[in-house]
Amino acid sequence: MKASSSLCALLIGLFTFSAQATIEINDPYARATPPRAPNSAAFMVLVNSGDKSVNLVRAATPAAGKVELHSHVMADGMMKMRQVENIAIPSHGKATLEPGGLHVMLFDLAAPLKEGESLPLTLHFSDGTEITQSVPIRKTIVESKMKHSHDNG
Template sequence: MRPAPLICSLLAGVFSFSVNAAIELTDPYARATPPRAPNSAAFMVIKNTGSETVSLIRAETPAARTVELHNHVMDGGMMKMRQVDSIEVPSHDKATLEPGGFHIMLFDLSTPLKDGERLPLTLHFSNGTEVTQFIPITKAMVESKMKHGHDSH
């Protein structure tokens, strides 16, 4: 019995991707939105286990009409959000996308992002790598990842 062509091509894609994969996503999430909020953001740590620096150059999701890469910068004593062309991920290092720093903005959402659901998100990198994951949507900021410790002097 011969395997179905679709299954073969899906398996071939998985294996060819895993051989060339140098990008790993950790702790990805998108913020849940109130009922009529048009925008949200996605955050994660992007690890580059490869020997060459790559850049995140584009992201997309069917849930938003426009998806942009952004950073927060100080401008005239005020923190402002600015679109960036790319986010560099150095070789054998990581880029952290987090509130107040680099992040992925999701504009003009087709439906609200609901806590507990998952958002399909595809990341495109300068070396041709594409990573698609269904990332969790959460109401609260991921505070467990933040350091809340105090010095004990």
């Protein structure tokens, strides 16, 4: 009887594991900041090799007081950042987080983000997967000369 319950627990464990998406994080980086800049952003490509779609639902880092998932939208002729509840990653697909698009916004930085350093970033997914990665900090050129406005509404 004991072997039967052990086998059952093993099968349940395998089923639970196989139901989760397999997420890979490619080319992550955070934007370096000037000395007193309070905010930055992190970018990456999230690849889902699993059979079920999954959503990025939250991100966290001790380097920032607040972390939000964001998108850019054109509104009234201006590009505005908007918080989003989640970022979908389709099964056998990817979500690209890039400047001017979806990204992880880092608010109230504890210290400037310096090129060549890195920060820990934890990503939380809708299937319970949690990934912590050391994200390199890069100096980047501002990609656009469009007017930008930040709007949390």
